[in-house]
Amino acid sequence: xxxxxxxxxxxxxxxxxxxxxxxxxxxxxxxxxxxxxxxxxxxxxxxxxxxxxxxxxxxxxxxxxxxxxxxxxxxxxxxxxxxxxxxxxxxxxxxxxxxxxxxxxxxxxxxxxxxxxxxxxxxxxxxxxxxxxxxxxxxxxxxxxxxxxxxxxxxxxxxxxxxxxxxxxxxxxxxxxxxxxxxxxxxxxxxxxxxxxxxxxxxxxxx
Amino acid sequence: xxxxxxxxxxxxxxxxxxxxxxxxxxxxxxxxxxxxxxxxxxxxxxxxxxxxxxxxxxxxxxxxxxxxxxxxxxxxxxxxxxxxxxxxxxxxxxxxxxxxxxxxxxxxxxxxxxxxxxxxxxxxxxxxxxxxxxxxxxxxxxxxxxxxxxxxxxxxxxxxxxxxxxxxxxxxxxxxxxxxxxxxxxxxxxxxxxxxxxxxxxxxxxxxxxxxxxxxxxxxxxxxxxxxxxxxxxxxxxxxxxxxxxxxxxxxxxxxxxxxxxxxxxxxxxxxxxxxxxxxxxxxxxxxxxxxxxxxxxxxxxxxxxxxxxxxxxxxxxxxxxxxxxxxxxxxxxxxxxxxxxxxxxxxxxxxxxxxxxxxxxxxxxxxxxxxxxxxxxxxxxxxxxxxxxxxxxxxxxxxxxxxxxxxxxxxxxxxxxxxxxxxxxxxxxxxxxxxxxxxxxxxxxxxxxxxxxxxxxxxxxxxxxxxxxxxxxxxxxxxxxxxxxxxxxxxxxxxxxxx
Numbered sequence: 125x126x127x128x129x130x131x132x133x134x135x136x137x138x139x140x141x142x143x144x145x146x147x148x149x150x151x152x153x154x155x156x157x158x159x160x161x162x163x164x165x166x167x168x169x170x171x172x173x174x175x176x177x178x179x180x181x182x183x184x185x186x187x188x189x190x191x192x193x194x195x196x197x198x199x200x201x202x203x204x205x206x207x208x209x210x211x212x213x214x215x216x217x218x219x220x221x222x223x224x225x226x227x228x229x230x231x232x233x234x235x236x237x238x239x240x241x242x243x244x245x246x247x248x249x250x251x252x253x254x255x256x257x258x259x260x261x262x263x264x265x266x267x268x269x270x271x272x273x274x275x276x277x278x279x280x281x282x283x284x285x286x287x288x289x290x291x292x293x294x295x296x297x298x299x300x301x302x303x304x305x306x307x308x309x310x311x312x313x314x315x316x317x318x319x320x321x322x323x324x325x326x327x328x329x330x331x
Numbered sequence: 332x333x334x335x336x337x338x339x340x341x342x343x344x345x346x347x348x349x350x351x352x353x354x355x356x357x358x359x360x361x362x363x364x365x366x367x368x369x370x371x372x373x374x375x376x377x378x379x380x381x382x383x384x385x386x387x388x389x390x391x392x393x394x395x396x397x398x399x400x401x402x403x404x405x406x407x408x409x410x411x412x413x414x415x416x417x418x419x420x421x422x423x424x425x426x427x428x429x430x431x432x433x434x435x436x437x438x439x440x441x442x443x444x445x446x447x448x449x450x451x452x453x454x455x456x457x458x459x460x461x462x463x464x465x466x467x468x469x470x471x472x473x474x475x476x477x478x479x480x481x482x483x484x485x486x487x488x489x490x491x492x493x494x495x496x497x498x499x500x501x502x503x504x505x506x507x508x509x510x511x512x513x514x515x516x517x518x519x520x521x522x523x524x525x526x527x528x529x530x531x532x533x534x535x536x537x538x539x540x541x542x543x544x545x546x547x548x549x550x551x552x553x554x555x556x557x558x559x560x561x562x563x564x565x566x567x568x569x570x571x572x573x574x575x576x577x578x579x580x581x582x583x584x585x586x587x588x589x590x591x592x593x594x595x596x597x598x599x600x601x602x603x604x605x606x607x608x609x610x611x612x613x614x615x616x617x618x619x620x621x622x623x624x625x626x627x628x629x630x631x632x633x634x635x636x637x638x639x640x641x642x643x644x645x646x647x648x649x650x651x652x653x654x655x656x657x658x659x660x661x662x663x664x665x666x667x668x669x670x671x672x673x674x675x676x677x678x679x680x681x682x683x684x685x686x687x688x689x690x691x692x693x694x695x696x697x698x699x700x701x702x703x704x705x706x707x708x709x710x711x712x713x714x715x716x717x718x719x720x721x722x723x724x725x726x727x728x729x730x731x732x733x734x735x736x737x738x739x740x741x742x743x744x745x746x747x748x749x750x751x752x753x754x755x756x757x758x759x760x761x762x763x764x765x766x767x768x769x770x771x772x773x774x775x776x777x778x779x780x781x782x783x784x785x786x787x788x789x790x791x792x793x794x795x796x797x798x799x800x801x802x803x804x805x806x807x808x809x810x811x812x813x814x815x816x817x818x819x820x821x822x823x824x825x826x827x828x829x830x831x
Contacts, residue, residue: 158525159523159525162523162525162529162530162531163419163523163525163531164423166531166592167411167412167415167592168412171529171530171531172529176641176642176643177411177641177643177644177690178643178644179644179690179692209398210397210398210400210401211397211398211401213396214395214396214397214398214401214425215395215396215397215425216425217396217425218424218425218426290692294692
């Protein structure tokens, strides 16, 4: 009995120590991630993940899974859109898995970008229609089915709400040309015409 | 839109580039003494007599893994990201590091496994509107059309030295001097703190050899337009001290801070650090004595403030900078040393600058302007008869607009002007065949430059540049008293520029 208690106590102690070490590592990773985010990523994406330059995406409140997947895709050079080559291949090359996880957590917990104001109401209405209903004749499903009813994203699917229209349109072009290669997005981006994509971009930015 | 299934794409290796250029303002170190025999010093005379030089630094791209466009609109003009890279001490790297660390986790070494080296080659051709007189005697004419192969070849070590220490260093072969010399060099220490409001504060030190070389914007002299110019053209007499006159002949240490990537302040000092000088008594590299010319007395203070605002695809910077050089004239010629004591000449430069950039995916436009006012107190020169006035002044203005389409086709148009008080001794000394002198003692030179560029690859630039003078050394016609007109010095300059 005493031996059993002793073993139990030892295991508890070991687990506590392991958890404490894990918490310490997590804090270290978080601190490192915050520093990288503010000092390096922030130059383009904003210190809190809200970019003021429409060429660069807002990262705040993006799903952590999506962010980690993208950073790993940049690191492995498997995401090949022009800005990925020019910027992110180099930026992500030296990141290790822990730093990627830390950055993903940092940005996913950041306050999302405010919705864009102004814009063309007619285009936004058309964009909303596509986002919520899709385009049956083109076999384009509603965007909301993967990206959420409010554009909040989930798991591997990025947040779209408040994203810069310029960035969004650049990515659509990269899906079309297959420079950014995904099995899911290429057919939809290719099916929609330019005005529909621009309408969608207007709506997404206003979400 | 799952990105877990991004397909791997086979791509050819990319060799991005990052290129810097500096203005054509290097003092010809072999002729300093001779030139200062004419004027109070290189300050007034040297600016446009200096050999153009340019920097090309693909090693930054090799170190960071970033393409040229990350840091440049089109080289050498910096983007906001490029400015931050520079402010952070050139240390951003994606290369594997040779590491050293103590048991206390103190990092003692972090060195790129591959040295950040690169090269730059420039080949050019220069054609003047009217051939120069032959120096062997009139009515002979010099050959018009100067092919420079190369005009310049540079080797760079530019990149990280240690975790918070980096360098932009250049050795240049220049066809004008036929020698390899130290060129623009900027050692930087930089660190960053995240303030409680999560705004970054970058602070650092710059040890460099050219005032404004360390600056982050392209509206200041060292990296301002024209980014490259012919070294076989005719250059005006006058220029302000901060406008490149002391490039590579001084060493300066400055401290700077950049808050939230917006507000910038810098304070530093420069002291003479001449290259190619040897003390006549010891034969050693120093100390400077009366055989040297235009020696900075004590240190020359340098200051800079600027504020940059970014919105959407736009950025706007407004700033001011300046320096005060107190110079001991020293030798007035190679055979007339003068002890480095007594009266000095004082050049106080105060300048304003502005830079606007629009960075679209297809279209890039930028505008840069600076206005430099120099107050000259010429106690030494006036007392020795080397200036007609005890005080003079100079004002230089430049405004440049640049447009590029897809970072491939583009060009610039620039207006330039240097005006100032007339000084028949300072500017008016001339001997046959003139050309570089002023008949009326005025330093006034005005004109414009247009340049067309084709950038087939981001590290190759082909340029066609035309410089037109409406006034040269004080006059539009017969400015030198020997029949040469300002427009005779108009220049067509063709440049091929490789950086690799």
